[in-house]
Amino acid sequence: MLLADIGYGVLLLTLAAALWAGVASIIGVWRRRPELVASARNALFVTAGLSTLSAILLLVLLFSHEFEVRYVYEHVSTYLKPAYVLAAFWAGLEGSQLLWLWMLTIFVAVLVWRRPTWDRELRPYAMVVLALTEAFFAFLLILLTNPFELLASVPVEGISLNPLLQNFWMIVHPPIIFAAYALWTIPAAYALAALMTGRLNAVWLRGTRRWTLAAWASLGIGILIGAWWAYLELGWGGYWGWDPVENSSLIPFLVGTAFVHSAILQERRDMFRAWNVLLAVLTFALTVFATFVTRSGLIQSVHAFAESPIGWYYLGYIVLLLAVTVGLMLARRQELRGKGELGDLLSREFAFLVTNLLLLGSAAAVLLGTLWPTFTESVTKVATSLAAENYNRFMGPLGFLLVLLIGICPVVEWRKISAERLLRNISVQILVAVVTAVLLLVLGVRELWAVLSFAATAFAASTILLQMAQGVAAHMRTVPAVAAAEVATMGASGAAADPPRSSRHPNVFVATARAVGGNRRRYGGQLIHFSILLIVIGITGSQAYQTEVQVALAKGESAQVGDYTLTYQDYIYRQVEEGGNKILNEATLDVYRGGRKLTTVRPEHNLHSNVEGAVSEVAIRTNLKEDLYVVLASMESDGLAAFQVLVNPMVVWLWIGGLVMIAGTLVATWPSRKRGEAS
Amino acid sequence: MSSAMKFLVGGVVVAVVIGVLIATSFSGSTSDYLNVAKVKALGPDQTRNSRVAGEIVPDSVEWNTRELLLTFAIRDETGELDISYHGPQPDMLVDAVEAVVIGKYDPAGQVFNAEELLMKCPSKYEEKQ
Numbered sequence: 001m002l003l004a005d006i007g008y009g010v011l012l013l014t015l016a017a018a019l020w021a022g023v024a025s026i027i028g029v030w031r032r033r034p035e036l037v038a039s040a041r042n043a044l045f046v047t048a049g050l051s052t053l054s055a056i057l058l059l060v061l062l063f064s065h066e067f068e069v070r071y072v073y074e075h076v077s078t079y080l081k082p083a084y085v086l087a088a089f090w091a092g093l094e095g096s097q098l099l100w101l102w103m104l105t106i107f108v109a110v111l112v113w114r115r116p117t118w119d120r121e122l123r124p125y126a127m128v129v130l131a132l133t134e135a136f137f138a139f140l141l142i143l144l145t146n147p148f149e150l151l152a153s154v155p156v157e158g159i160s161l162n163p164l165l166q167n168f169w170m171i172v173h174p175p176i177i178f179a180a181y182a183l184w185t186i187p188a189a190y191a192l193a194a195l196m197t198g199r200l201n202a203v204w205l206r207g208t209r210r211w212t213l214a215a216w217a218s219l220g221i222g223i224l225i226g227a228w229w230a231y232l233e234l235g236w237g238g239y240w241g242w243d244p245v246e247n248s249s250l251i252p253f254l255v256g257t258a259f260v261h262s263a264i265l266q267e268r269r270d271m272f273r274a275w276n277v278l279l280a281v282l283t284f285a286l287t288v289f290a291t292f293v294t295r296s297g298l299i300q301s302v303h304a305f306a307e308s309p310i311g312w313y314y315l316g317y318i319v320l321l322l323a324v325t326v327g328l329m330l331a332r333r334q335e336l337r338g339k340g341e342l343g344d345l346l347s348r349e350f351a352f353l354v355t356n357l358l359l360l361g362s363a364a365a366v367l368l369g370t371l372w373p374t375f376t377e378s379v380t381k382v383a384t385s386l387a388a389e390n391y392n393r394f395m396g397p398l399g400f401l402l403v404l405l406i407g408i409c410p411v412v413e414w415r416k417i418s419a420e421r422l423l424r425n426i427s428v429q430i431l432v433a434v435v436t437a438v439l440l441l442v443l444g445v446r447e448l449w450a451v452l453s454f455a456a457t458a459f460a461a462s463t464i465l466l467q468m469a470q471g472v473a474a475h476m477r478t479v480p481a482v483a484a485a486e487v488a489t490m491g492a493s494g495a496a497a498d499p500p501r502s503s504r505h506p507n508v509f510v511a512t513a514r515a516v517g518g519n520r521r522r523y524g525g526q527l528i529h530f531s532i533l534l535i536v537i538g539i540t541g542s543q544a545y546q547t548e549v550q551v552a553l554a555k556g557e558s559a560q561v562g563d564y565t566l567t568y569q570d571y572i573y574r575q576v577e578e579g580g581n582k583i584l585n586e587a588t589l590d591v592y593r594g595g596r597k598l599t600t601v602r603p604e605h606n607l608h609s610n611v612e613g614a615v616s617e618v619a620i621r622t623n624l625k626e627d628l629y630v631v632l633a634s635m636e637s638d639g640l641a642a643f644q645v646l647v648n649p650m651v652v653w654l655w656i657g658g659l660v661m662i663a664g665t666l667v668a669t670w671p672s673r674k675r676g677e678a679s
Numbered sequence: 680m681s682s683a684m685k686f687l688v689g690g691v692v693v694a695v696v697i698g699v700l701i702a703t704s705f706s707g708s709t710s711d712y713l714n715v716a717k718v719k720a721l722g723p724d725q726t727r728n729s730r731v732a733g734e735i736v737p738d739s740v741e742w743n744t745r746e747l748l749l750t751f752a753i754r755d756e757t758g759e760l761d762i763s764y765h766g767p768q769p770d771m772l773v774d775a776v777e778a779v780v781i782g783k784y785d786p787a788g789q790v791f792n793a794e795e796l797l798m799k800c801p802s803k804y805e806e807k808q
Contacts, residue, residue, distance in 0.1 A: 235770065342686040350686065354693050361697035365704075372705070373712060383712035385730055386705065387781075393704030398697065550766055552744045605770075613771035613798075633767030634744060642744050644767045 021131035048109035077160030094147035125193035183215030188284035248290035254363035270340035407460030524668025534657035541650025716757035
């Protein structure tokens with residue numbers, strides 16, 4: 001198979017180019033030979049080109065159904081829809097590893113494309129780390145997860161993609177997660193570069209800020225999309241199960257969030273230098289750890305991923321990475337001491353410290369929970385597993401405090417704030433929180449924790465809205481200098497009998513745009529905080545008020561679920577599409593509320609020739625208040641069917657929160673038109 | 680007290696509170712991984728849930744749609760265990776696939792009453808080989 005051989009050859013060349021980039025940049029910085037650094041830069045472009053080529057080759061093989069290639073045979077078939085052939089690229093271990101390498105090489109190429117500016121000193125050292133990481137991934141692809149491996153004989157048909165993965169969000173989820181993992185390599189590389197050069201001031205943080213935020217947001221969005229996929233496709237009515245697979249992407253997200261926050265402290269106050277270096281490297285190490293978790297077989301998961309020795313290579317890499325980091329940190333003890341002075345306990349500095357501790361505490365707890373069976377087994381000989389409730393018991397309170405801090409931090413001043421002043425700054429918010437709590441109690445909400453959560457969310461949201469309103473109001477009062485200048489020029493040209501629009505006090509929209517435009521970082525951050533609050537609302541609502549009914553119905557029978565009445569009207573049983581690959585079982589239910597017909601839902605319970613057991617396709621009716629979630633669990637030949645029906649309140653706010661998070665990140669990172677402004 | 684000292688003490692206090700919170704949430708509602716033989720040796724007075732994994736015994740699955748009652752047996756290298764589960768039949772429940780059940784063993788009825796049933800299905804994320 002020529003193409004597959006070429007693919008494997010290209011992987012070998014990718015490894016060679018990445019190794020050369022690593023070696024050339026090491027010698028280049030060591031011997032001060034800029035021409036070698038330039039050669040390393042070229043090699044990084046070559047690596048990106050080569051890995052793109054191998055990705056294209058794999059795609060071509062997948063789309064042309066070359067079943068002689070094991071990966072193609074295992075993940076596609078002639079009847080698989082083209083969009084899902086794309087999903088098949090990253091459905092398996094080999095393809096997802098190639099995707100990771102590809103993403104990394106592309107981002108690194110983009111990074112080194114621009115000639116060094118702020119990072120003239122740091123760039124060659126960062127390139128060492130980036131190139132060696134690329135080489136490591138390429139090495140593993142060649143050694144353990146070659147996607148171009150051939151089978152001894154050529155099968156006539158492929159196994160095809162697991163139906164559970166045949167979902168739009170499974171086309172999108174893995175690339176976003178791996179993009180996030182790849183992006184986190186960049187701040188880590190610069191942290192190490194800062195350690196190696198001893199340039200540990202905030203320059204490396206400021207310079208990598210956009211990369212960091214892009215990494216942070218992609219990881220957050222990737223996690224949310226994964227949750228959405230689970231909700232739509234797995235048919236158990238939930239979106240998060242505290243499974244090791246989910247936890248392993250949440251842990252770097254929490255540590256990365258801590259990093260994003262403590263970076264601000266170093267930029268503004270030159271504190272936490274050592275912390276930031278460590279957190280940047282740790283976040284990246286934890287993204288690699290995520291793959292170790294899913295592939296090593298060390299951790300018990302209901303998601304039995306194919307085990308592969310690759311996990312142990314990753315562990316080795318993490319150990320090496322952390323050892324180097326800690327070693328360098330010890331060597332740079334002096335430079336890691338920031339010049340910033342700590343403030344009072346009632347200060348923004350301390351609020352940031354508490355935020356960091358809460359985020360890192362929750363990350364540590366999720367990590368410990370994930371490893372708990374392994375840990376207890378080695379101590380007591382009996383492996384003990386945590387239930388979702390255990391996670392909720394610590395995540396609930398820690399999340400509650402974090403939400404409160406979203407409301408408190410912006411109104412606390414740097415260095416010191418008096419208790420009276422702090423209280424005055426949050427008096428309106430406290431009032432809003434109390435009113436919210438009382439309203440909820442009056443409306444009959446009895447779960448105390450839900451009341452507390454909603455009240456805290458209202459508290460934090462009112463801080464954000466108040467600050468926003470103050471910013472907008474300030475802009476409405478002032479006629480900006482630019483507008484005044486316009487008036488002058490227009491006056492000179494004699495066109496201003498009527499005062500031009502821009503010289504009036506701006507209306508609320510113009511003022512909002514100006515306020516946000518003038519301080520994108522701040523308002524972007526506020527918008528991201530707001531998105532977190534929306535997500536908290538979604539989690540609280542769906543956790544506190546889920547209604548579940550399991551019921552068996554014959555045709556014509558009805559069931560009551562919450563306010564809804566579902567009447568089982570009809571069923572369909574037939575072979576469909578995909579070359580007789582799928583047997584469709586579909587139930588038709590009419591949904592009524594208060595005697596009025598709302599909609600008709602059609603949950604499915606299908607049999608596919610390439611998976612054992614059945615695959616449920618959930619029917620969901622969504623609105624802003626709640627989701628009606630109907631699962632057809634089984635169906636007899638006479639139509640007697642078992643249904644699982646859930647009413648999940650407010651779930652949609654999780655996904656809306658995700659959209660707001662994207663918007664906030666775009667606002668915070670959008671390149672400024674003003675040149676020279678520190679980004 | 681210097682501000683560095685205040686910060687240190689304050690930070691340590693917060694960290695300790697977080698630590699205690701986490702430590703206390705790791706007890707209760709946990710379940711122990713046991714094999715079939717160990718589960719069968721349990722007495723009637725179990726306070727904690729057990730978690731047993733085993734391959735589904737071929738032809739043992741019985742599903743009563745009306746009652747929403749699922750009974751089947753699992754086996755590992757130490758023996759076979761009858762399982763009773765009230766709830767919808769999971770998608771991937773088929774012979775020879777590994778199931779994980781969480782619940783308590785009833786020594787009198789010699790049946791394991793599963794509160795939770797998870798399918799440990801290799802074909803879930805990786806296509807069947």
